[in-house]
Amino acid sequence: MRLREKVAVVTGSGQGIGAAVARSMAAEGANVVVTDINASSANDIAMEIKSAGGKAIACEADVAEHTQVECLVEESLGAFGTIDILVNNAGITRPAMIHKMTAEEWQQVLAVNLTGVFNCTQIVGRVFMQKADDNPDSIANGRIINVTSIAGLRGTIGQINYAAAKAGVVGITMSAAREWGRKGINVNCVALGLVETDMTETIRSDPRFRDQYLKGIVLRRYAMPEDVAPAVLFLASREADYITGQVLNVCGGADIHN
Ligand SMILES: NC(=O)c1ccc[n+]([C@@H]2O[C@H](COP(=O)([O-])OP(=O)(O)OC[C@H]3O[C@@H](n4cnc5c(N)ncnc54)[C@H](O)[C@@H]3O)[C@@H](O)[C@H]2O)c1
Numbered sequence: 001m002r003l004r005e006k007v008a009v010v011t012g013s014g015q016g017i018g019a020a021v022a023r024s025m026a027a028e029g030a031n032v033v034v035t036d037i038n039a040s041s042a043n044d045i046a047m048e049i050k051s052a053g054g055k056a057i058a059c060e061a062d063v064a065e066h067t068q069v070e071c072l073v074e075e076s077l078g079a080f081g082t083i084d085i086l087v088n089n090a091g092i093t094r095p096a097m098i099h100k101m102t103a104e105e106w107q108q109v110l111a112v113n114l115t116g117v118f119n120c121t122q123i124v125g126r127v128f129m130q131k132a133d134d135n136p137d138s139i140a141n142g143r144i145i146n147v148t149s150i151a152g153l154r155g156t157i158g159q160i161n162y163a164a165a166k167a168g169v170v171g172i173t174m175s176a177a178r179e180w181g182r183k184g185i186n187v188n189c190v191a192l193g194l195v196e197t198d199m200t201e202t203i204r205s206d207p208r209f210r211d212q213y214l215k216g217i218v219l220r221r222y223a224m225p226e227d228v229a230p231a232v233l234f235l236a237s238r239e240a241d242y243i244t245g246q247v248l249n250v251c252g253g254a255d256i257h258n
Helices: 018-027 040-053 066-080 105-135 159-182 197-207 207-215 227-235
Strands: 007-011 031-036 056-058 084-089 142-149 185-192 248-249
Touching: 007 018, 007 066, 007 105, 018 031, 018 056, 018 084, 018 227, 031 040, 031 159, 040 056, 056 066, 066 105, 084 105, 084 227, 105 142, 105 185, 105 197, 142 159, 142 227, 159 185, 185 227, 197 207, 197 248, 207 248
Parallel strands: 007 031, 007 084, 031 056, 084 142, 142 185, 185 248
Antiparallel strands: none
16 A cells, blocks of 8 residues: 555546556555546546545546646545645647648647646646645655656657657656755656557557557567556655656667667
């Protein structure tokens, strides 16, 4: 029970990686705010956690909308009294080659994957800073774990919007870590490779992409959401008290493959 009584807000946790993180945090004793733009999937995951004996609420919110994130934080505080952990996981893709990408495709991905991370970091961060002011000697006033991608570290083909946003998430991570370290707030990110979720359905089912991507992974398999959730859990736990501003690559070695 590494997260006993901690309150964790996990964005985009109605399915995929976010749902796996929400489940694993609840299993470690956390009170989980399952939040997603899709209210019914968030409800399903919150119900599932509660049926398994955990504590969770569902909350519909679009991370790209500042006012909706403010409501999310109010609801979380109303339900559980505080927030200890924020996982910025919500994300979308709008693939297109650079010369064909529309301004809308560029903006949509930046709005969710980058501005969404900023919105949640800022608004939940205010709660963490208040805790730090109330407990100046505490070294554990908040944890933020951002979900980025190795596309943000080494680029990718056909998704410049996504790679740019995910590189920006690394910048947010390091900046927030530097700004808030003295307040006992740790900010890290996990850089994922290819995980079996709806997001990667085309890559995994189209034979033109499937084998090519698989060859680039040292472990020669795609990750399941349950393969990556433990890394997020680790960064949220007290075992990571002295880790901040870091990028933990959880990608089966796809980052070291030539
Ligand atoms: N699947 C992969 O291979 C992979 C690789 C690297 C990084 N990631 C990142 O992991 C995160 C989760 O991706 P996934 O694979 O689970 O995808 P997914 O599509 O299965 O799940 C994404 C979730 O985010 C929610 N969402 C989308 N827009 C939102 C918004 N504006 N506000 C709130 N919620 C919103 C969706 O409703 C969905 O539940 C994303 O940030 C993604 O970029 C995924």
